[in-house]
Amino acid sequence: MANGGAPVTMSDVARLAGVSTATVSRVVNGRYGVSASTIEQVRSAIEQLGYESSLVATSLRRSRTNVLGLVTHSFQSYTAEVLKGVMDALSQSGFDLIIYANSDLYGTYSEGWEQRHLARLAGTLTDGCIVVTPSGEVRSGTPVVVIDPARGSTVPSVTADNLTGATTVVEHLLGLGHRRIGFIAGRSSLAAAWSREEGYWKALAEAGVPVDPELIARGDFNPESAAPLARALLDRADRPTAIFAASDGMALKTLEVAKDLGLSVPGDLSVVGFDNIPESALAEPGLTTVDQSMYWLGYEAARMLKSLVRGNWEGPSQIVLPTRLVVRGSTAAPRTP
């Protein structure tokens, strides 16, 4: 065992075993050309010193590191879901995962954060990267898979079928008899936000229901951004009978606002979200929403990245996962049709 002093390097092991560092390296990597007795000596020295190869030095020298990277600008509750999916996909694959977060950029939307994070990792440390909800285009010398790409992005990506999902929501509300349906949009730089809004317009258009631009509010997916928007929508004399928020976080915030205003859900107001985060199932009433399993987005992104790194990816470079309408207690027919 190492005494907790300075980190033990390969040359420490070599010195103790009486061999060169090259031999130690060969033993560590199981390469051919070392006698059994030498292997034993080196093994013993490694054990004795508690040596572990430095990720940094290894990745600098080697082209392959067997480490994949993930960059994100913040840790929301869905981030944990994504990570679970990623780790499950990577389990026993031989790939480790490094997540990089820059504290100076944290929480802010400074342009180009994804590029800078990527450049610091992708140079040598990682064989490939997953980028979660970038705000712009991403470029890299190593393979990259984007979860929820920016609008117009052409890099390999995994995303939910936001258009169909949003369409289904509005059709569900129309089917219940709603005609005045409010919409709280997400960050417009994300393709996901745009597709969800597109679905809103499309479903209304197909049903021949005119869109009232006054009922469309512009949030940024952040729950806090939704509070004033929901309040403004509900304070209107001709308030909508239903509100469709582009994320569960914003929808749950809308539920709170409705409760504060003394409105009953779904009696006075129907509310629908998008994402199906765990909290939505447990809300009171349960939130009707669209399931876009963040777990599977993470899982598929990791699976794709693995193959891209290995150079044996056969599937399409842009994966779209199906969504599913989850009807719970927060939607019902409007009281006054």
Place this chain on the structure above:
Amino acid sequence: MANGGAPVTMSDVARLAGVSTATVSRVVNGRYGVSASTIEQVRSAIEQLGYESSLVATSLRRSRTNVLGLVTHSFQSYTAEVLKGVMDALSQSGFDLIIYANSDLYGTYSEGWEQRHLARLAGTLTDGCIVVTPSGEVRSGTPVVVIDPARGSTVPSVTADNLTGATTVVEHLLGLGHRRIGFIAGRSSLAAAWSREEGYWKALAEAGVPVDPELIARGDFNPESAAPLARALLDRADRPTAIFAASDGMALKTLEVAKDLGLSVPGDLSVVGFDNIPESALAEPGLTTVDQSMYWLGYEAARMLKSLVRGNWEGPSQIVLPTRLVVRGSTAAPRTP
């Protein structure tokens, strides 16, 4: 802008600017000894190529990297909370964060995972590390702060006041009139699990209520581990009137089991958890639990680590954060006292 080819290195910049890599390094790090005109040339070349210094190469050469590490063996929902706290504490501090997860160890409890992860980072990449719920002792050449240390650990740590928290829970149940109180313990290698069980014994002893060993089940904090245990407890002829699970995840699973068995909560059974994860507030009925803000554990750990790295930590090396009993709908007086 760089064309998405090979990563651009410092020598690329140097070549374009017509200087040596040493000069580029000086410009990048703002060191003295470069003329204004040269700085301008180098800046321009960096801009043109989209150069970003390699984290790996830098950390190999330098002793300080301004990057802190965090190692965890899995991503549960509380991990996201910890990460939020860590990132908020690190915000604008100049320290970046790297999270390392080994896919081969993921989900398993192979002994010593924390040591191996640590050795791979702490050698050069990070200035210090946060270790989340290790199963054993941790050693490192660089500063380390442990969240929820192993039993008997002496390294700097941040933990909740589990003993008082658990004691309060049992006193709450005793105050409601419960006498047969089941307990689902956590992974015994963790100090937190042990303290919570200690609180259970202590409160019963102080109240003069004899402990029935048959009512103590041994889980591992994993929700899934609790299902058969809860079922076994509730299948007993002399089943407990209340169950105290050592984590919210296990408590929520117990709620499910009770529902499956047709037991009403809190009518037939009171249930209490520990952690106060977001899901607990939204469960039906709301879960009575002990709040040990994972956010603050992460926040304090990061704050402490920052100071340790800078060498100006003044406080105690073992921080204990207060806990708070949160009474919700899942506890009530037993139907048949």
Place this chain on the structure above:
DNA sequence: GCTGCAAACGTAACCGATAACGATTGCAAC
């Protein structure tokens, strides 16, 4: 004109590990 000094910049060693290459050894075949 020569010296002295400091600013500006290049050269090369170095961080820890890897891998191409070369050197040494043992042994069998001729």
Place this chain on the structure above:
DNA sequence: GTTGCAATCGTTATCGGTTACGTTTGCAGC
């Protein structure tokens, strides 16, 4: 005895960036 080959292991260049040190250059002071 010599040659050839394979097994084993050390030497050294290298990855990208940092920094101690040395060198060049410009300019002031004598």
